[in-house]
Amino acid sequence: MNTRHKEGPSPKTLAVWGGEEGVDKLGATQIPVVNSVSFDYPDLDTWLDVATGKTAGHIYGRNTNPTVEVFEDKVNLLEGGESSVSFSTGMAAITGTLFSLLEPGKRVVSIKDSYGGTNVLFTDYLPKYGVQVDLCDTDDHKGIEGQVAQGCDILYLETPTNPTVKIVDIKRLSAAAHQVGALVVVDNTFATPINQKPLPLGADIVLHSATKFLGGHADALGGVVSGSKHLLNEIFRFKEITGASLHPESAYLLIRGMKTLGLRIAQQNASAMQIAQYLESHDKIDEVFYPGLTSHRNHDIAVSQMQGFGGMLSFKLKGGYGAVKKFLPKLRYVNLAANLGSVETVAGPPATTSHVECSPEEREAMGIPEGLIRYSVGIEDVGDLICDLGNALEEL
Numbered sequence: 390m391n392t393r394h395k396e397g398p399s400p401k402t403l404a405v406w407g408g409e410e411g412v413d414k415l416g417a418t419q420i421p422v423v424n425s426v427s428f429d430y431p432d433l434d435t436w437l438d439v440a441t442g443k444t445a446g447h448i449y450g451r452n453t454n455p456t457v458e459v460f461e462d463k464v465n466l467l468e469g470g471e472s473s474v475s476f477s478t479g480m481a482a483i484t485g486t487l488f489s490l491l492e493p494g495k496r497v498v499s500i501k502d503s504y505g506g507t508n509v510l511f512t513d514y515l516p517k518y519g520v521q522v523d524l525c526d527t528d529d530h531k532g533i534e535g536q537v538a539q540g541c542d543i544l545y546l547e548t549p550t551n552p553t554v555k556i557v558d559i560k561r562l563s564a565a566a567h568q569v570g571a572l573v574v575v576d577n578t579f580a581t582p583i584n585q586k587p588l589p590l591g592a593d594i595v596l597h598s599a600t601k602f603l604g605g606h607a608d609a610l611g612g613v614v615s616g617s618k619h620l621l622n623e624i625f626r627f628k629e630i631t632g633a634s635l636h637p638e639s640a641y642l643l644i645r646g647m648k649t650l651g652l653r654i655a656q657q658n659a660s661a662m663q664i665a666q667y668l669e670s671h672d673k674i675d676e677v678f679y680p681g682l683t684s685h686r687n688h689d690i691a692v693s694q695m696q697g698f699g700g701m702l703s704f705k706l707k708g709g710y711g712a713v714k715k716f717l718p719k720l721r722y723v724n725l726a727a728n729l730g731s732v733e734t735v736a737g738p739p740a741t742t743s744h745v746e747c748s749p750e751e752r753e754a755m756g757i758p759e760g761l762i763r764y765s766v767g768i769e770d771v772g773d774l775i776c777d778l779g780n781a782l783e784e785l
């Protein structure tokens with residue numbers, strides 16, 4: 390018996406069809422790319438009805454666009470939000486969310502391991518506008534709860550984190566935040582809605598760098614935010630006025646990429662687990678960080694809130710940065726690059742990617758050892774990837 394209909398379609402189905410039903414495709418089976426800056430109306434009354442929101446429609450490309458809207462609706466259905474707003478990049482989505490919901494005198498509590506760009510917003514930009522930011526040790530749940538209990542307006546979380554894939558408990562910390570009336574924002578980029586859905590776990594807002602797993606092909610930048618209609622209206626207005634809008638061509642690439650989200654994530658989850666187990670047993674590896682391993686310090690939280698453990702892992706080579714420098718160029722099936730979440734495997738040390746702005750000492754202090762490699766598992770055959778890793782390790 391199929392009980393799916395009562396619960397609604399599976400995320401895999403929504404990734405294919407979500408946001409597309411009832412859309413005018415001009416007779417095509419695929420979503421048209423509407424490259425138009427503006428939209429024209431036969432008379433002023435119709436135009437005014439659209440401009441005032443009485444009738445659905447589009448006015449100007451910085452605000453809304455039919456192709457972009459399909460992408461937003463697709464993500465919204467997957468995340469279970471009431472409304473979604475897209476941006477030109479993930480950082481624009483994060484900036485738009487924080488700046489539209491904060492004002493001088495407000496306080497943000499977050500974690501030390503958030504994405505590098507987000508961390509710079511917290512340390513260099515928000516304080517400039519009179520917002521107090523306190524960053525806690527990432528998996529110190531008691532410490533985070535203590536900071537939240539002192540009063541805050543936004544609790545900003547990211548899980549799993551970059552690059553040591555730490556896990557924070559969304560349900561537990563959302564409950565703590567709601568006790569003091571704070572909003573909970575979760576960056577779900579690493580997990581995707583296939584592996585984790587922050588909104589049903591208690592978050593108020595979920596956001597993504599769509600550049601990564603959602604798009605999945607490293608050929609389009611984008612960001613997207615989902616949550617309640619009330620909050621998203623504020624965020625939409627900020628986007629509309631500040632103008633970091635998603636391009637229709639990029640929206641199309643993201644829509645096309647998302648069609649295979651379910652397949653890609655299933656493969657990446659399975660391959661990452663196999664690779665993590667392989668590396669954990671290898672004598673040239675000091676430590677492997679992957680939430681699916683029982684050795685991961687927050688494996689139990691990952692089990693309770695994730696449907697899959699994701700395609701991101703990191704591992705520490707014996708021999709430090711010198712070994713990393715020798716090892717990485719020997720890998721055949723990787724891009725040595727700054728992105729992640731694509732169909733190709735991508736690898737790099739935090740020293741050149743997520744934490745390029747920190748000194749080796751600062752990275753050590755943050756728990757990021759110099760021998761660490763971040764490895765984003767692609768959709769290649771896992772046997773080939775393991776063989777590739779094994780050959781490169783052999784040569785060390």
Ligand SMILES: *Cc1c(COP(=O)(O)O)cnc(C)c1O
Binds near residue numbers: 547551
């Ligand atoms: C890449 C990334 C971002 C920023 O996204 P861009 O699309 O590069 O602006 C934010 N959060 C996480 C977790 C990321 O990996």
